[in-house]
Amino acid sequence: MLRLFDTAAGTVRPFEPRTPGKVSMYVCGPTVYGPPHLGHGRFSLVFDVLRRYLEWSGLDVTYVSNITDIDDKIIDRANTEQRPWQEITESCEAVWYRAMDAIGVKRPTHDPHATAYVEQMVALIARLIEAGAAYETSDGVYFRPLEVGDYGLLARQDIESLQVGARVDVVDEKESPIDFALWKKAKPGEPSWPSPWGDGRPGWHTECVVMSLDLLGEGFDLHGGGQDLCFPHHENERAQAVADGKVFARHWVHNGFVMVDDEKMSKSLGNFTNLLDLIDRYDARAYRLLCLQSHYRSPIDVNEKNSAQATAALERYDALARRIAGLGDGVPPDTATIERFVGHMDDDLNTPRALAVIAETVTEINRRLDIEDIAGTEPLAAAFRSMLVAVGLTVDDEVAAVGDEAATLCRQRDDARAAKEWARADEIRDQLQAMGYVVEDTPTGTKVRKG
RNA sequence: GGCGACGUGGCCGAGUGGUUAGGCAGAGGCCUGCAAAGCCUUGCACAGGGGUUCGAUUCCCCUCGUCGCCUCCA
Incomplete structure (x- = not known):
């Protein structure tokens, strides 16, 4: 049985799926505002390996990985480049999948986009306000982590030290420095969606809560990402889900830097x-x-x-x-x-x-x-x-097709070797090597491949 | 200030209280007409100082060094 380190437990423990034989996993995907970097590549590969291994073991895996296509950085770039923000997100997503395909990362079962979930996010935020876990200010809606009893679980820090260590600028209307925006009211020229608190856009972390629960249901098996996502991203996702009375991820997995x-x-x-x-x-x-x-x-x-x-x-x-x-x-x-x-x-x-x-x-x-x-x-x-x-490692067992010229030289070399004309055989080998081939003698004759 | 990780042979990187990681590179050998590929053999390794122990790279303490997180980073 698979045992996996669980960040929430702080220890390696058995990975037991909610439904025997089926695995539901959610891996935080990219915010599409730039090209993928090595960090993206690592988490994608790590969780691709996990997914493939589970599938190889006979489990039926539903793999969800989001595309975050609403974000301040996207807006910034759109403004800087004087382009519609959709153009940026679409092109970046295309580049993302091109890179993922190249490194052999399987496409997710679902790749929800934040823009498609705004209504659900608004509904969640409304429930959080109703539950007393969030409050409206003049510029948006903020979440109160202090309302969540075990806040700091993933960060492995208690809530006081998080407050003491907070480096964020204290916004006047925020009750505590650790409160974070769930909804940002739109300023002129910014993309916006309607909400009970005025037009605006989702703040932080809400999209993953809504999308994971929508596609995988409560108590889904595994939530993953890079170690930097432990805090604040995953901590805050979890806090929202908990405050909403939902059972969230059962197992938290984070890869190194x-x-x-x-x-x-x-x-x-x-x-x-x-x-x-x-x-x-x-x-x-x-x-x-x-x-x-x-x-x-x-x-x-x-x-x-x-x-x-x-x-x-x-x-x-x-x-x-x-x-x-x-x-x-x-x-x-x-x-x-x-x-x-x-x-x-x-x-x-x-x-x-x-x-x-x-x-x-x-x-x-x-x-x-x-x-x-x-x-x-x-x-x-x-x-x-x-x-x-x-x-998920592929091997190249094809003896690559070689050109007619090379094939002819191989035959000529075999003839020379059969006749023990070593100088001639070596000459042909030099020729093949000059053409960029690695030359190997095998029981069935001269073989070449591109080096 | 708070929390956490790490320091292994030329390089990368597992692991263990006493017995071979593995890869890459190097050396020697076998094979080969010569090569290539392959196989075999080979390398005071565990940051430093204490301690526990019959015995520590592995457990404890300290020191030094590197690094990460502490609200928009995968």
Whole structure:
């Protein structure tokens, strides 16, 4: 059984879905005002791995991840660029999904947009006012965290220290510095929606409360995001749900931060924090492998060296995939291997350990193939493929189609080698390498692939 | 000021009170016509100082260092 760290409990505990066999998870998605960065990439990959692993385990997963398309930053950008804000949100969303597709993140089951939920948000805010958890001021509606008994649960701080530490400017009409806006009354020129408190727009955190409960229902299984979302975002979502008398998420999962090399290095790295740049420079799978190589709750450092290392590691998987093409199809995966893998994955998603099992399996398969133990290889090959599916890693087992010219050279080289004309064979190899191919001799003749 | 995380061999990164993580890179060997791929072998590792213990990298305390959060950040 899967055990996961739960931020609210502060400890690893069993992950028990509300309905056996089904999992409902909500992962806070992007605010669409700019290109996705490495942090977006990490949380997307971490929760994609979790989702795939659950599905691989036979569970039916409903995965909801929102698109926040109402936000001050969107409005700012629209004003700065003199463009309609919808144009910004639409183009950013397109870029977002392009990046997600590139790194192999499955599309969510539902991707609710904040703009489609304004009415429900207004209704929630009205109920919160009625319940005494929120109050209207001249510029909006504010929430009173002090009304929520266990406020600070996710932040792991008590409410007093939150008040003492609050760095926000105290707005005159706010009762407490920790109160936050649920509704912002519109200023001239701002996009707005009607409400009992005048035209305006939703404030903070409300959209996720409404959308998660609408699509997943009360007491949904898991709510996730980056560690920076613990507070204030998730804390405030939870506070609103609690104040509304709702049972909210049963399990809170947060992934660690992404570090990029310090300023000294970043100069040479350029705009390295942009996810699209990373994909551009390295194998698109490399970032997933990097994320898998460290535990999801640890910080990871992304830099050129790590990315290059991950890319090199992928080649080993690809090489094996080519070697076992056609082997092990329809054969049950090796039980002992899968059990070890599952044991590590179930242990709070210990992907580094799980990856070690995969690496050991690769070695074992190669060893058996070296001695032509095909029968012994097949269950391991099946296990290898299965484990990759579980973590969402793809391998390239295609011997890439090569041009006619290269194919001809391969045949000529085979002829030369058969005739033991080594100088001629080496010459042709040099030629192929100059064309950008990696040349390998195999029992079935010269094989080339793009290096 | 408050809360929290972390410091492991050339690099990345798991883990454990006494026994091999794993990957990448390096060295040697096997295989190969030579390579490539693959396999085998190989590396005073656990920030520093105390303490508990028969024994600590692993538990406790302190120090140093790095980092995150404390209301609009994934």
